[in-house]
Amino acid sequence: MTVGSLTHLQTLEAESIHIMREVVAEFRNPVMLYSVGKDSSVMLHLARKAFAPGPLPFSLLHVDTGYKFKEMYEFRDWYAKEIGAKLIVYRNEEAIAAGAHPLKLGVARCCGALKTKALLDALAAGGYDAAMGGARRDEERSRAKERIFSFRDEFGQWDPKSQRPELWDLYNCRIHEGESIRVFPISNWTEMDIWQYIKLENIPIVPLYYAKERPMVKRGTMLIPADDAGNLKPGEVAENVLCRFRTLGCSPCTGAVYSSADNIDDIVAESAIATRSERETRIIDHGSNSMEDKKKEGYF
Amino acid sequence: MNAIDKTIFDAADTELLRFTTAGSVDDGKSTLIGRLLVDTKGVFEDQLDAAKSVEEKKGAKGAHLALLTDGLQAEREQGITIDVAYRYFATPKRKFIIADTPGHEQYTRNMVTGASTAHLAIILIDARKGVLTQSRRHAYISRLLGIPHIVVAINKMDLVDYAQEVFEQIRRDFSEFYSKLGLAGGDITFIPISALEGDMVVERGDKMPWYQGKTLLGKLESAPVTGKINAEDFRFPVQLVSRPQTEELHDFRGYMGRIESGSCRVGDAVTVLPSGLTSRIKEIVTWEGSLQEAFAPMSVTLTLEDERDISRGDMIVHSDNQPRVAKEFDAMLCWMHETPLQPGKKYLIKHATSTVKVMVSALSHRVDINTLEHLPDPGELKMNEIGKVSLKLLKPMACDPYRDNRATGGFIVIDDFTNQTVGAGMIE
Numbered sequence: 054m055t056v057g058s059l060t061h062l063q064t065l066e067a068e069s070i071h072i073m074r075e076v077v078a079e080f081r082n083p084v085m086l087y088s089v090g091k092d093s094s095v096m097l098h099l100a101r102k103a104f105a106p107g108p109l110p111f112s113l114l115h116v117d118t119g120y121k122f123k124e125m126y127e128f129r130d131w132y133a134k135e136i137g138a139k140l141i142v143y144r145n146e147e148a149i150a151a152g153a154h155p156l157k158l159g160v161a162r163c164c165g166a167l168k169t170k171a172l173l174d175a176l177a178a179g180g181y182d183a184a185m186g187g188a189r190r191d192e193e194r195s196r197a198k199e200r201i202f203s204f205r206d207e208f209g210q211w212d213p214k215s216q217r218p219e220l221w222d223l224y225n226c227r228i229h230e231g232e233s234i235r236v237f238p239i240s241n242w243t244e245m246d247i248w249q250y251i252k253l254e255n256i257p258i259v260p261l262y263y264a265k266e267r268p269m270v271k272r273g274t275m276l277i278p279a280d281d282a283g284n285l286k287p288g289e290v291a292e293n294v295l296c297r298f299r300t301l302g303c304s305p306c307t308g309a310v311y312s313s314a315d316n317i318d319d320i321v322a323e324s325a326i327a328t329r330s331e332r333e334t335r336i337i338d339h340g341s342n343s344m345e346d347k348k349k350e351g352y353f
Numbered sequence: 354m355n356a357i358d359k360t361i362f363d364a365a366d367t368e369l370l371r372f373t374t375a376g377s378v379d380d381g382k383s384t385l386i387g388r389l390l391v392d393t394k395g396v397f398e399d400q401l402d403a404a405k406s407v408e409e410k411k412g413a414k415g416a417h418l419a420l421l422t423d424g425l426q427a428e429r430e431q432g433i434t435i436d437v438a439y440r441y442f443a444t445p446k447r448k449f450i451i452a453d454t455p456g457h458e459q460y461t462r463n464m465v466t467g468a469s470t471a472h473l474a475i476i477l478i479d480a481r482k483g484v485l486t487q488s489r490r491h492a493y494i495s496r497l498l499g500i501p502h503i504v505v506a507i508n509k510m511d512l513v514d515y516a517q518e519v520f521e522q523i524r525r526d527f528s529e530f531y532s533k534l535g536l537a538g539g540d541i542t543f544i545p546i547s548a549l550e551g552d553m554v555v556e557r558g559d560k561m562p563w564y565q566g567k568t569l570l571g572k573l574e575s576a577p578v579t580g581k582i583n584a585e586d587f588r589f590p591v592q593l594v595s596r597p598q599t600e601e602l603h604d605f606r607g608y609m610g611r612i613e614s615g616s617c618r619v620g621d622a623v624t625v626l627p628s629g630l631t632s633r634i635k636e637i638v639t640w641e642g643s644l645q646e647a648f649a650p651m652s653v654t655l656t657l658e659d660e661r662d663i664s665r666g667d668m669i670v671h672s673d674n675q676p677r678v679a680k681e682f683d684a685m686l687c688w689m690h691e692t693p694l695q696p697g698k699k700y701l702i703k704h705a706t707s708t709v710k711v712m713v714s715a716l717s718h719r720v721d722i723n724t725l726e727h728l729p730d731p732g733e734l735k736m737n738e739i740g741k742v743s744l745k746l747l748k749p750m751a752c753d754p755y756r757d758n759r760a761t762g763g764f765i766v767i768d769d770f771t772n773q774t775v776g777a778g779m780i781e
Contacts, residue, residue, distance in 0.1 A: 058368065058578075059368075059369075059650065059651065060367065060368065060369075061367050061368060061369035061447075061448040063651075064368075064369045064650065065369070066652075067611060067650050067651050067652040068650075068652075070611075070652035071592070071611045071652050074592040074593050074609050074610070074652070075592060075706075077593060078592050078593045078665050078706070101640065102639070102640035103609075103652070104595070104609075105638075105639070105640040105654075106595075106597060106602055106605065106607075106638065107595050107596075107597030107599070107602070107605075108597065108599070190439045190441070191440075191441045194438075197438040197439055197440065198436050198437070198438045213436070214436075216436060217773065217774040218462060218463075218465075218466045218689050218765075218774050218777070219466060219774075220465070220466050220469040220470075220763065220765055220774075220777045221469045221470060221759065221760065221763045221765075222470075222611075222760075223703050223704075223705075223763065223764065223765045224703075225703065225765060225767055225772070225774045227701075227767060227769075227772040228772060229772065240439070241439065241441075241450055243441045243443075243448075245443065246448070327397070328397060328398045329397050329398055329399050330397035330399050330400055333397075333399050
């Protein structure tokens, strides 16, 4: 490192750390949303750096649908313990008990109950005035327009047409009682930045990101995990496929990609030449209920 | 994977350049951004396919380039751009962040926002139309916001037969206006392009052999990124005081923040403002361990030799290089809210890490950003207007003139009743 020049990853890192410190300085009761995915892993790593040598000054909140992969639960519990973080898990137990499932309710209603409602309820239950999340602007077109500090009204809703102007690195953190701010510290990171940083910093990630032979069902152009019989539609048959996940969500709604990349170097190389976007494997982004609609309702 | 692809993405040590694009839909701004994304492979096939299928329905040639940057539902339905969007792409040399700002409604507000973090501005001019009022507006805002590098991209050269005379005439017209801005310095480059056909954007093309300069991408890849940051003056606004009070760290007292400009070393004599307390830097703490030296824009934690009463909002600076500490200053202000600025009214400003109550004691003139004329005593400042104000602060604040230091010279204005961000200011 020479005086006066940082690499793009060091620049992004410094920005993210600055953002998280602003959150802790300006809000009464912040929380970090932790989804167990690669972006959350990077965000959490940056948070540990931001507050070193001290401990994390906030809890991690996992909004769980009950449909996450087994490997995600194992990783979550191990990693939170490993780094001494306080982990809160929140589930919409009522909807889960009622058997909410995307094949039964449809994707939009299932997401609405298990993710959006659960998130809003969890934030209300904790009385959090700021919730940090690992969304990136390069992921999806409505996210490209969202602020780093994104205002939510008392119903947790996002109004894309009346966002606060965001200039320099001066973030307006002022809210009234009941309102909140969603903060996206890795807004300016791309998928490639995330993988390069995971490699550079040796950040642990869920093994599902690495290629392995897994039981899958082919549905159209999607590869859907078949480890749970509940994910199969009538007539669908599982087969073993060498594949990995580029993004992680709920197992019934997250597709894998054909890949033999079983280590971080190969993943970085594969991401470099990827011709399809990572969100293509996420069923929730498609169909009439777009990410924008869900975000307006309070989705993360 | 071919050799080029591999070098692109194995390089984890490239620099980051932020730029903004100014121009309306008619100037081909969306087409240009689409062209940059497609020709640098900053867009995925599924996204390109989606845009192309819409183009087929609309039947407009090249429309998929502009459609790539379409954002929200209302924008697609109404064919307008609502707000600032951020785009990303990379080449073997650099990573880029584009602040894509719309051309019409609330133009000033959005362009000022996009310009505030940019190292470089691309001002688009339609070769058929030449320098328009809006080109002047774009140049003025770019200079007001202190963007170090300006590229005037003269677009739609394909529609004027790639004629050198057209390019030269626009260059002369723009230069004449630009020299009148009275905002000295800065690097300005003129490039003839066709965003639709791709000439001189990423590829040179063979239509304009008379132009020997860099392509637009070549300029983006070579403009120095350090130009945005003042390298001389060490400014460290304290974000947070770290007192972990754990067993191993029970005496630790660190000041967390980001070095906004300049650099510092262990042992440097420092002054804390506005109090004026002095000490020396004992340690520069990071996750990776202690450093001997650190520089902008690093986020670090400083410890000092002496126990001092320091809190968020204070600024640590070199004792032999101090900014002014003022309770009153003049500033250029861009108003961003439907409710106009009223002289005499109290607002909050957020500057570096401090939030202070201020009164607008005078609004001396408004700038007509189309003619650059100063209009005295405007009475109020409406949304998207820029004017000169005098502010009185409730307590003193350490600050620099914006032209010397963007990080310690810029501030936002907040309405303390609605909590809205209503303005952006640059200290004179």
